Amino acid sequence: MARNKFDVDEKLESPFRWQHLKRAGKYIARHKYKMLLALLLSALASVASLYIPKITQWVLDEAVPNQDAAMIGRMALMFVGVISLSIVLTAIRSRMMAHVSQQIIYDIRSDLFSHLQKLPFSYYDSRPAGKILVRVINYVNSVSDILSNGIINMIMDIINLVFITVFMYSTDPTLATVIVSGLPVFVLIIILIKPRQRKAWQNQSNKNSNYNAYLAESIDGVRVSQLFDRQEVNISIMERLATACRTAWLKAVYISNCVWLSSETMTQIVTTFLYIAGVYWMGGGKMVSFGVILAMGQYVSRFWQPITNLANIYNSFVNNIAYLERIFETMDEPVVVDDAPDAETLPEIDGEVDFEDVTFAYEEDTNVLEHMNLHVRAGESIALVGPTGAGKSTIINLLCRFYNLNGGRILLHGKDGSTHDISKATLRSLRSQLGIMMQDSFIFSGTIMENIRYGRLDATDSEVKEAARRVRADELIRRMPQGYETEIKERGSNLSQGERQLVAFARTLISDPAILILDEATSSIDTQTEKLLQEGIAEMLKGRTSIIVAHRLSTIKNCDRILYISNKGIAEAGSHEELMARRGLYYQLYTAQVREEAA
Numbered sequence: 001m002a003r004n005k006f007d008v009d010e011k012l013e014s015p016f017r018w019q020h021l022k023r024a025g026k027y028i029a030r031h032k033y034k035m036l037l038a039l040l041l042s043a044l045a046s047v048a049s050l051y052i053p054k055i056t057q058w059v060l061d062e063a064v065p066n067q068d069a070a071m072i073g074r075m076a077l078m079f080v081g082v083i084s085l086s087i088v089l090t091a092i093r094s095r096m097m098a099h100v101s102q103q104i105i106y107d108i109r110s111d112l113f114s115h116l117q118k119l120p121f122s123y124y125d126s127r128p129a130g131k132i133l134v135r136v137i138n139y140v141n142s143v144s145d146i147l148s149n150g151i152i153n154m155i156m157d158i159i160n161l162v163f164i165t166v167f168m169y170s171t172d173p174t175l176a177t178v179i180v181s182g183l184p185v186f187v188l189i190i191i192l193i194k195p196r197q198r199k200a201w202q203n204q205s206n207k208n209s210n211y212n213a214y215l216a217e218s219i220d221g222v223r224v225s226q227l228f229d230r231q232e233v234n235i236s237i238m239e240r241l242a243t244a245c246r247t248a249w250l251k252a253v254y255i256s257n258c259v260w261l262s263s264e265t266m267t268q269i270v271t272t273f274l275y276i277a278g279v280y281w282m283g284g285g286k287m288v289s290f291g292v293i294l295a296m297g298q299y300v301s302r303f304w305q306p307i308t309n310l311a312n313i314y315n316s317f318v319n320n321i322a323y324l325e326r327i328f329e330t331m332d333e334p335v336v337v338d339d340a341p342d343a344e345t346l347p348e349i350d351g352e353v354d355f356e357d358v359t360f361a362y363e364e365d366t367n368v369l370e371h372m373n374l375h376v377r378a379g380e381s382i383a384l385v386g387p388t389g390a391g392k393s394t395i396i397n398l399l400c401r402f403y404n405l406n407g408g409r410i411l412l413h414g415k416d417g418s419t420h421d422i423s424k425a426t427l428r429s430l431r432s433q434l435g436i437m438m439q440d441s442f443i444f445s446g447t448i449m450e451n452i453r454y455g456r457l458d459a460t461d462s463e464v465k466e467a468a469r470r471v472r473a474d475e476l477i478r479r480m481p482q483g484y485e486t487e488i489k490e491r492g493s494n495l496s497q498g499e500r501q502l503v504a505f506a507r508t509l510i511s512d513p514a515i516l517i518l519d520e521a522t523s524s525i526d527t528q529t530e531k532l533l534q535e536g537i538a539e540m541l542k543g544r545t546s547i548i549v550a551h552r553l554s555t556i557k558n559c560d561r562i563l564y565i566s567n568k569g570i571a572e573a574g575s576h577e578e579l580m581a582r583r584g585l586y587y588q589l590y591t592a593q594v595r596e597e598a599a
Contacts, residue, residue, distance in 0.1 A: 020321070020324055020325060020328055021324070023328065024143070024147055024324060027104050027107050027108055027147060028104070028147055028151060030103075030107065031100045031103060031104070034096055034097075034099075034100050035097075035100060035151070035152055037096065038093045038096050038097050038100075038152055039152055039155060039156060041089045041090075041092055041093040041096075042089070042090070042093050042152065042156040043156065043159055044085075044089050045085070045086040045089035045090050045093070046086075046156065046159065046160050046163060047163060048082045048085045048086045048089070049082065049083075049086045050163055050164060050167050050302070051078075051082050052079065052082060052083070052298070053167075053171075053294075053295040053296075053298040053299055053302070054167070054171075054295065055075050055078055055079050055082070056291065056294055056295055056298065057171070057291040057292060057294065057295035058071075058075060058291070059071075059072060059075050059291075060291035060294060061291035061292070062291075063075060097152060101144050101145055102144075104144045104147055105140055105141060105144040108140050108143070108144065108327065109136060109140050111331065112135070112136055112140065112327060112330060112331060113136060115330070115331050115333070115335070116132065116136070116330070118335045118337075118338060119333055119335060119336075120335075120336045120337050120402070120403065121397075121402055121403070122336070122362075122403075123333060128213035128214075128216065128217055129213070129216055129217070129220075130209075130212045130213030130214065130215060130216030130217060131209050131210075131212070131213040132330075133212065133216060134208065134209050134212040134213070135209075135326050135327060135330055138208070138212070138323075139205075139323035139324075139326055139327055140327065142320050142323045143320045143323050143324050143327065145316075146313075146316045146317060146320045150313050150316055150317065153309060153313055154310065154313050157306035157307075157309045157310050157313070158306075158310070160302075160306040161303070161306050161307070164299060164302050164303050164306070165180070165303070167299065168296065168299045168303065171292060171295055171296060171299070172292055172296060174277070175274060175277060175278055175292075175293075175296045176296070176299075178270065178273055178274050178277050179270055179274060179296070179299065179300055179303055180303070181270070181273075182266040182269060182270045183307070185266065186262060186263060186266050186307065186311075189258075189259075189262045190259065190262075190311065190314070193255060193258055193259060193262075196255050197252070197255045197256055197259075198321060200248070200251050200252035200255050200256075201252045201256075201321075203248045203251075203252070204245070204248040204249050204251075204252045205323060205326065206248075207241070207244045207245040207247075207248040207249075208245050208248075208249075209326075210241055210244070210245070211238075211241045211242060211244075211245045214237065214238060214241055215238070218234055218238070259311045259312075259314070260308065260311065260312065262311075263304060263307060263308040263311050264308070266304065267300065267301065267304040267308070270300060270304070271297065271300045271301075274293075274296060274297065274300055275293065275297070278292070278293040278296065336403075336404060337401060337402065337403065337404055337427070338427070339426050339427055340423065340424050342424065343424060343425060343426045344420070344424060344425055344426070345425070345426055345429045346412065346414070346420055346422075346425040346426065346429035346430050346433065347414040347415070347416060347418060347420075348414060348415050348416075348433070348514070349412045349413060349414055349415065349420075349433055349514045349515070350378040350413055350414065350415045350514065351376075351378040351379060351380075351413075351514045351515050351544065351545030352376065352377060352378040352412070352413035352545070353374070353375075353376040353399065353410070353411070353412060353413075353515070353545065354374070354375050354376075354410065354411040354413075355372055355373055355374040355375075355395075355398075355408070355410055356373060356408050356409050356410070356411065357371050357372075357373060357407065357408035357409075358371070358372045358373070358374075358398065358405060358407065358408035358409070358410065359371055359372070359405065359406045359407035359408055360394060360398060360403065360405055360406050360407075361406055362394075362403075367406070367568055368391045368394050368568065369391050369394060369395070369398075369568055369569060370568035370569060371407075371408070371569065372395075372408075372568070372569040372570060373570075374395075374563070374570065376545060376547070377545075378413070378545055379543050379544065379545055380545060380546075380560045380561065381541055381545075381546045381548065381558075381559040381560045381561075382545075382546065382547045382548070382559060382560065382561050382562075382563060383547075383548045383549075383550060383556035383559040383561070383562045383563065384396075384547065384548070384549045384563050384565055385549075385550070385551075385553060385556070385562060385563070385564055385565070385586065385589065386564050386565035386566050386571070386585075386589075387566060390565045390566050390567075391565050391568070391569075392519075392549045392565050393519055393549060395547075395565070396436070396517050396519055396547060396549065398410060399422075399434070399515075399517070399547070400430075400431060400434055400436060400517070401422050401423070401427060401430060401431075404423070405423070409421050409422075409423065410422045410423075412425075412430075432511070433513055433514045433515065434513050434514070434515050434517060435455075435508040435509070435511050435512075435513030435515070435516045435517065436508065436517045436519070437504060437505055437508045437516075437517065437518045437519065438504075438519050438520070441500060441501060441504030441505075441507075442504075443488055443495065443500050443503060443504065444488070445487075445488060445489065446487070446488060447482075447484065447485050447486060447487055447488065448477055448480070448483075448484050448485070448486050448488060448503060449461065449464055449484040449485060451488060451503055451504075451507060452464045452467060452468060452503060452506045452507045452510060453507075453510070454507055455467075455506075455507040455508055455509070455510040455511040456510050456511050456512070459510050461484075463510060464484070464506075464510060465484065467506040467507075467509045467510040468484075468502075468503075468506040470506075470509060471502055471505045471506050471509055472502070473499075473502035473503060473505070473506050476499060476502060477503075488503075513544070514544070514545065515544070515545045515546070515547065516541065516544055516545070516546040516547070517546070517547050517548075518546065518547070518548045518549065518550070519549045520549055520550060520551065546559075552593075553589065553590050553593055556576075557576045558576075559575075559576070560575065561573055561574065561575060562574065562575065562576060562579055562586060564579070564584075564585050564586045564589070566585060571584075571585055572584050572585055572586050
């Protein structure tokens with residue numbers, strides 16, 4: 001079966017560097033006091049629990065041989081007290097670190113989402129939405145625990161090793177040496193496994209990302225899939241991606257389990273040698289006390305347990321390194337369109353616009369616009385027409401500064417007579433004075449009232465209803481079950497295309513923009529609805545600069561000027577009557593459309 005974009009694995013732009021963990025340290029530093037307290041509680045719990053083997057030794061070597069019932073009673077109480085103290089301290093520490101872990105998730109996800117809000121359209125055009133979503137949700141969840149509990153546990157296990165080693169050598173130095181003798185072999189195994197393990201988990205990360213990306217697109221496009229009876233094809237693609245994901249995961253887990261298996265094997269081997277040495281080897285064949293052997297036997301598991309924990313933490317680090325790389329890779333995506341260092345707040349504008357020698361290309365060496373000049377008077381209505389791909393929407397995108405110019409500049413004029421280059425204005429002050437209505441306007445989940453108010457969050461209910469009335473949406477909304485409080489499903493699926501456009505138009509109108517931009521805004525509305533909407537548009541355009549892109553040329557006949565965009569610029573300009581009299585490109589387009597509608 002042919003490969004598609006979901007079969008293509010993401011490539012890391014640079015290999016992992018430990019600086020990534022250092023960079024992640026800023027999220028840890030915000031909670032350093034809680035983490036230090038958790039570390040102290042863990043240390044106290046660990047030291048307390050290390051007295052349990054000592055208690056066992058004292059009972060077996062002193063209390064039992066001497067039949068000292070009082071000592072046995074004291075040791076029993078001490079045993080219960082040590083265990084209780086360890087449980088309480090561990091519970092407090094676990095609760096504290098759970099809060100820290102969730103806060104780290106919040107912090108990373110907030111930073112990541114904030115950065116995604118600033119990235120240019122080109123970033124989203126080149127990536128499936130699912131691959132972006134998996135970074136914000138899955139990857140952040142995975143790395144948060146290793147950045148909180150993982151760090152604490154690693155430090156704590158190292159401290160445990162020191163304490164346990166001290167306790168072992170204070171009990172019997174020679175047997176303690178036998179216990180630690182397997183450590184160099186285990187370290188060598190880790191060094192050999194490390195490269196394969198990281199590569200395996202990176203591969204699993206790629207396959208999981210592919211799977212999630214296809215799943216997100218399939219759910220989003222389920223109506224089209226059913227319309228074209230493509231379910232079986234989609235299932236086969238999903239099965240292939242799921243199989244690749246499962247295979248990669250099984251391989252990664254198999255390699256990771258080798259670390260755990262090695263640790264467990266070394267524990268059993270060292271325990272065996274400990275008992276052999278304790279009974280037959282120490283002191284020239286003289287048998288050591290039973291209490292010492294039993295205590296050292298407990299210390300074996302306690303010595304190798306933190307080593308196993310460190311190996312597991314290492315596993316988690318390796319597993320999450322790929323996720324951390326992906327997160328920082330996203331955070332490092334350059335914000336191409338952003339406020340200049342010396343950006344100024346744009347004052348209230350009057351709607352006058354100047355394009356001066358504007359050149360722009362989406363791809364290098366392929367200009368869409370070239371040395372284009374355009375002057376739009378305040379309050380003037382401009383229509384952009386022309387063939388698909390000529391640059392009509394590009395002009396709008398550049399005015400809204402969704403992309404940076406390759407050459408030239410765009411100027412806006414303030415009501416105070418000042419002139420401002422939009423590249424030197426803050427994006428917020430620029431876009432807050434532009435009202436943009438697209439062909440496929442996005443409708444959010446929530447009520448109709450909330451969707452309209454999205455255009456101006458401080459708008460009152462009466463202002464929302466007035467905006468809806470002016471675009472002829474009020475009557476339609478009032479006929480709905482709960483009127484303005486009617487809940488809209490995801491993407492407005494319970495509204496018709498025309499109804500979605502009317503709600504979106506009211507949302508644009510309520511922002512009271514100085515410049516109104518309509519990009520195919522009425523193309524998806526039926527003729528009757530469009531007739532009502534045109535009345536609202538005509539009222540709103542009064543005294544307001546407007547730029548309209550429309551394929552239905554009948555809707556822009558009354559514009560002050562019509563610009564025919566072709567050949568990387570403005571091929572023709574004039575009123576409808578002037579362009580028809582010229583019998584040029586606009587005349588050909590208009591007459592062809594009239595004949596098509598008549599047919």
